[in-house]
Amino acid sequence: MTMTSAPLLALAAALALVAPALAQDASDAPAPSADGAQKISVLVTFGDEPCPESTGDEIVVCAQKPESERYRVPKELREEALEKKANRGGAWGAAVEDYDQNVASVGRPNSCSPVGSYGSTGCLAKALREWYAERREIERAAKDD
Template identity: 45%
Template sequence: MLRTWTAIASTAAVLAFAAPVLAQDGAETSGSDKVNQVIVYGDDPCPASTGDEITVCARKPEGERYRIPAPLRGVDRPTSEAWSNKVLAYETVGRFGTNSCSPVGAGGFTGCTQQMINKARAERENGTDVRFGDLIQKEREKRLSTIDATAAEEQVSVEAEERAYEARKKAADAAAAGQAAGTTAP
């Protein structure tokens, strides 16, 4: 009986933690714009943006069209490692304890997160892959630069329509006042 209650309690705990994740599946991504990320080769045209969709094109040389992407072409080659990196690896052989990211010593696990962050930062800075985030930001800035001009044109047309409406309203009021004056006269 105790085993059944334990199973029910653990299942309820798992579902309680999974509910917020399930609720987020239909959530919008950052911004209301849809982003279409396309890699084009050589002189191929970039598809045009439509409506709320931003099309971002990364252009690569024609010779790269049928090749394996650069990040997947055998990155880990021990022969291409610099000698200074090998020396740094030898310097950390005896390190253990706090902030060392080793299974030995008290607090040896504490340096693993920082080591992982440093490695990810180095990969991102030295990566040769396309940076779609930068391309998307540039496309958004280009779209935002035209908004002010479009808004100014729209404002001018709205003000012209308002002046025309006011003129028609004054003319209609004057005509109604003239008719009212003509019917009330003896």
């Protein structure tokens, strides 16, 4: 490398580092600080409670619910709990059988588990059990309709 090409290489390297910064426009500028940002309050009032008034840069979003809902679990969560309870119901014997098939059998012959040397032999049996259970549900739903 000669003495005249070294400064040119340094200049080219400096321009290569600065070029992306020069290519940015004002729309890529960082967002302004939170000092001038608006405050948004979202709240729920019950019964005859008034919604608070907004002040200055504050935006107030207020939902009104009946007084009977004040100390209750929200309806969405209640429905979710009922769905879980309906799916979980059944006899203790069925729960024990389910435990025996899914938890206690890991590593045993015909277990369909990656744990242990017998895991692969039970995968077909497990798939068939699931298929038969699904068919029973479909038939039960067809009878109910």
